[in-house]
Amino acid sequence: MSDAAALIVALRDCVGAPHVLAGADDTAPYTRDWRGRYGGEALAVVLPGSTEEVSAVVRACAAAGVRVVPQGGNTGLVGGAVPMGDRIADDNAPVVVALRRMNRIRDVDPLGNTLVADAGCVLETIQQAADACDRLYGVSLGAQGSCQIGGNVSTNAGGTGVLKYGSTREQVLGLEVVLPDGRVWDGLRRLRKDNTGYALKQLFIGAEGSLGIVTGVALRLHPKPAAIAAAWLTVDTVHDALAALELLQAMAGERIAGCELLNRAELETVAAQFPDVRLPTDPEAPYAVLVELADTWARADLSGLLEDALGRLAEAGRLRDAAIAASEAQRQAFWFIRHSIAEANRKSGMGLACDVAVPVRALPAFIDRAGGAVRARWPNATIVLVAHMGDGNVHFIPRFSFEDWQALEDPAAFADIVRAVVHDEAAALGGTFSAEHGIGRVLPGELARLRSPLELELMRRVRDALDPARTMNPVILGAS
Ligand SMILES: Cc1cc2nc3c(=O)[nH]c(=O)nc-3n(C[C@H](O)[C@H](O)[C@H](O)COP(=O)(O)OP(=O)(O)OC[C@H]3O[C@@H](n4cnc5c(N)ncnc54)[C@H](O)[C@@H]3O)c2cc1C
The missing domain is CATH 3.30.70.2190 (Alpha-Beta Plaits)
Structure with missing residues (x-):
């Protein structure tokens, strides 16, 4: 039996055969992002139903030296939830661990204003559970009907309510995480105050599945607006x-x-x-x-x-x-x-979404300068933009017609050049090249280019400490 076949047998033992998908047809819905732009083959897609099953799956993958790509609702905009397409041989395709079966609201406490849920709960389910007890969960975004709270935590999702309620990071009180070696860290505390050493939960928020799999989340709720x-x-x-x-x-x-x-x-x-x-x-x-x-x-x-x-x-x-x-x-x-x-943008051409943030007062200068720089080099681009204005966060999107795009010799390299032009304008104004979407498989090069050597070294040390074998999602410094 090949190593890959042996791992699939082991995974079936972990979660039950019906919850391990291995054929190309069965895995297809999980191996490409929702826009169909990014993806690669998976060795298998596993659908665990509990934290214990996630732990067993991660342990089995670690023992086999096979990478794990956690997946929530697969609504991410930088392709982080799908295989990277970086396989060398068959056995190097990763295992996608999709959390959709872990969708239980574990507890709601209106007095303490807290909610505890499985990481696979859809954001809208969290919002509805809060609403049912006259509370509000503060994060809302266009994909709320399909993105999951574990994905929101792992991307530190922002959305339209950040000005009033903060981003996902501000909502997280505690986390339960399966570490890259399969151990379970129970940090699912619901406390507003807890100064006991390093705030480890912060490492996993925005880590895009590179440091472990979030399996449970304790969230703060807010009074419901009347x-x-x-x-x-x-x-x-x-x-x-x-x-x-x-x-x-x-x-x-x-x-x-x-x-x-x-x-x-x-x-x-x-x-x-x-x-x-x-x-x-x-x-x-x-x-x-x-x-x-x-x-x-x-x-x-x-x-x-x-x-x-x-x-x-x-x-x-x-x-x-x-x-x-x-x-x-x-x-x-x-x-x-x-x-x-x-949805409108997706149908209208090839938009290169640049998820930039600058200090709020620099928004006019950024939009003006980035627009000028793009138009000067690519007069055929249409610039569409939507901004969470109060956060200084602009989705600045140079868009090309499908015909222009198909005529390109190397579209991926072209996209990198266009994005770099926009990102440089943001950087010059004290901004960032990824405000709320993360790094995924689109921006590792920009992370290396635009973050200081010291920042990169510190990030690498964090990754070394938690995932020395680099078996988790390679998105953040995982390929090095
Ligand atoms: C219409 C639309 C509107 C959007 N609007 C916004 C917006 O306003 N603001 C915003 O921030 N984003 C927005 N997004 C992007 C996306 O919805 C968010 O990034 C969301 O948080 C992703 O959640 P998900 O469950 O789909 O995660 P996925 O796409 O499945 O995964 C995203 C990343 O998190 C990792 N991951 C997922 N689940 C886990 C887990 N349990 N443990 C560890 N790692 C995990 C994956 O490996 C991947 O790296 C939008 C997307 C769409 C389609």
């Missing part, structure tokens, strides 16, 4: 959009639950792909801002607050037009536009 209001603003410049943010922060403070900036090319893309979508107002505007306010006091007059702020912006000549959602359905319609972007 009043919500949303407005759609149109402005001429990014400076005007920032003026709106600044005024709203002064007037509404912590009530700002979302503040998203979209450029006209992005709105035209959504309108073209979703013909039923009607932009709330002023479709010719260069930029639109979707802002949402939330308060736990049911009688808070948030629409009145928005009206007041919009009036002041109009008086100051910083606003083209605005619409305040008159109903819950209209508020949902505003957000539908925002959440349709990923």
Whole structure:
């Protein structure tokens, strides 16, 4: 029996034969990312049903010297949840460990404002469980119907609520993790205060499955807002959009639950792909801002607050037009536009999403400079952008037609060059080349290029300490 066949037998012993997929047809849904851009062959896809089973699977893979790629909802945007396609011989294809069967809410404590869940719980299930006890889980994003909380933790997902609630890192109280040697670290504490040595959980948040498999998560919950209001603003410049943010922060403070900036090319893309979508107002505007306010006091007059702020912006000549959602359905319609972007972009050409963050005040300079640099070199590119503006996080996307893309000799090398041009503009303004999507299989080169030798050395030492044999997901310094 070959080593690969022996490992598959061992994996069947760990989780039961029906939960080990080995043929190309069966593994196909797990071996390519959702856009079909990245992927490679897997030796097997394993679907464990418990922490003990994950531990047994990881132990078996470690003993066989076979890499493990953890997979959540496979909604990641940098290809980190699928095999790297770096196999040398058959036996070098990794084992994908998909957590979808681990989908139990373990406990909700409304008094302590905590929720404990299996890592394979879909984000929306977490949100609903919090809602059912009159609480809110603070992270929301377009993929919430399919991404998993373990994937969110492993990418430190951001989304639209970071301004008010913080990113996933801010929600995590404790973790349960299967380490690369198969041991289980039980750090599933639900405490707000715990200064007992190094905060080990932080290592696994944003580690993209390179240091272990997250199997359980303890999360903090927030009071559920009882009043919500949303407005759609149109402005001429990014400076005007920032003026709106600044005024709203002064007037509404912590009530700002979302503040998203979209450029006209992005709105035209959504309108073209979703013909039923009607932009709330002023479709010719260069930029639109979707802002949402939330308060736990049911009688808070948030629409009145928005009206007041919009009036002041109009008086100051910083606003083209605005619409305040008159109903819950209209508020949902505003957000539908925002959440349709990923799908609309996917269908509209080959977009090279650059997930950049810069200091908020540098947003106009970044958009201007990166736009200029891309247009100067590739006049055929359309620049679409959407920004979690309050976080300084821009999804800056030079997009090429499918025809132009197919004509390229080496598309992967071309993509690297385009991204580097954009990333350099962000770096020059004190920014980062990956704000919330991670490194995955797209950006290891940029990590090596743009992080200092000391930072890389420290990261390598962390990896050496936890995964010396490099059997976990190679995304972060795993290939070295
Ligand atoms: C429409 C759409 C909108 C999106 N919007 C946002 C957004 O606003 N903000 C944002 O941050 N992201 C966004 N994303 C990206 C994506 O949804 C997030 O990165 C999400 O956190 C990934 O979760 P997942 O369960 O799908 O993880 P996967 O894609 O399955 O995995 C992502 C990484 O985490 C690792 N991983 C997964 N589960 C585990 C685990 N249990 N233990 C250890 N490692 C694990 C994988 O190996 C991989 O490296 C969006 C994606 C889509 C499709």
